[in-house]
Amino acid sequence: MSQTAAFDIGGSKIEFARVSKDGTVSNRATWPTPHTSWGDFVAALQRLVAADGGNPQQIGISIAGTTDSATGIAQAANVPVVNGHHLENEISAALGVPVRVGNDADCFALAEATVGAGKGMPIVFGAILGTGVGGGLVIGGRMVRGAHGVTGEWGHGPTMAEAVAARGIPVIRCGCGQLGCLDSYGSARGLERIHAALTGETLTSQAITEIWHAGDVGATRTVETFVELIAGSLAVIVNTIGPWVIPVGGGLSSDAALLALIDTAVRQRVLGRYDEPLVVPGRTRGASGLIGAAMLADELRA
Template sequence: MSVTAAFDIGGSKIEFARVDREGAVTNRATLPTPHTNWGDFVAALRSLVAADGGHATRIGISIAGTTDSATGIAQAANVPVVNGHHLENEISAALGVPVRVGNDADCFALAEATVGAGRGKPIVFGAILGTGVGGGLVIGGRMVRGANGVTGEWGHGPILAEAVAARGIPVIRCGCGQIGCLDSYGSARGLERIHGAFTGASLTSHEITQAWHAGDADAARTVDAFVELIAGPLSVIVNTIGPWVIPVGGGLSSDPALLERIDLAVRARVLGRYDTPLVVPGRTRGASGLIGAAMLAEELPA
């Protein structure tokens, strides 16, 4: 019997589950992520598989990092134990089953394109609006893997320096080293940064959106700027790749009114006509990494 299992590996925990072809997730289990010892890391993966009975015939892995398309070597700031390792080959050898590995945002996009909001659509761009801004691209039901393992990273690139400076928002250096990245302003921390620049107040993103929903004028000004800063770059993505839908994941995706504002702003800026919502909440949130990793593994022979 063919059994597809998946790992969703983040900085704090490794989550394991079985996933069927319709995206149903069962047998979930977690362990803390070992950060320094490769042997401990592999042992954690092996123990999760063994606890499920060791029945997996193929495994998909979603990880918060990149895998070089040419070399297969991983780089993950939040999971340093994997850096320099060829994850697919080494984990496959350790566990005795074929393995596929994808970036977490790419796996979100694949999950949405196969069983989520983009199911059956020819081109799906999955966008992440959470602690950072990320994305993934799926064409014809297959994850697109770019050079150096980078695809869909619309949150990075020095494109907003002038726009934020014109609004009186501090222009800061992103963690990637560039100045003026959308990641610094279109994320949850970015929403907080914009509000702080406008008001001097230190509020969480949730407190800001709550105040906006309650009719607070300062919060409304913050949300207006936030939406404008996101809509421009995202409209370029739409005009470039022509997605049928953009499912959104990450913490900010849980606010339907905010996504509706972003959707309307993006559709007003693109060349194509979209008569129905383009930017929509993802449907696989909470399990997207596991589902996307499993769908990636489905490309492997059982």
């Protein structure tokens, strides 16, 4: 049995698994994420480890939140019971094994750089296009952990205000508090927001892409605007860090035609010459949090 176990912690559920060095995932189990107390949260982790029946040598945790690099203190909007806790130290003490914790987007990037679309590549930027816009950076096979635990968050910062206003799209305040973040326009909800502004129709992101594939004129305009907004921001990331590949996760990554459009638009806007696709679907989707968390924990043995 693999010596490394992993948790992928989100707002609704905690997923547990064993992960081998080649990224094979086994012994998967889930438990509802507790929201009432820290004690209940730790107890849920203990139950999942005990039910597995093994004794992992190290545990990795992927969580939808940040862990301050200087203090180790966590902040997670969807898992409020962890706020203010030093996750690595406190969970390690409770479970009796070394623990490493990473942001879920960072863990996605590490999974892709280790066993996914970026395997063996020197610089990998993992992008998330789902309910939000996120990302993670891996250099030399190791997750880059920035100041205050923030790295690769290209979805935030007031960069879109003028661009969306010029297209007749309302400038809205992001959940982070700033106006005009890409997160508000480059996510699935952003696609819906753009479509409503340009056509007056209120549709889900899935419905928009479906009628786009069918040749709908309004949806085509929506998708073209969406791609243009994303491509400009992602091109800046490419020129700044020089990734060999950008694997994409999140719900929108399942649309191959949409990613192909984004890839073409990005490669047209960067300084380097990329003859092969740069923006590609991630290969570890569905298990990226678990795999990335395990790979992060494996660094404890390196």
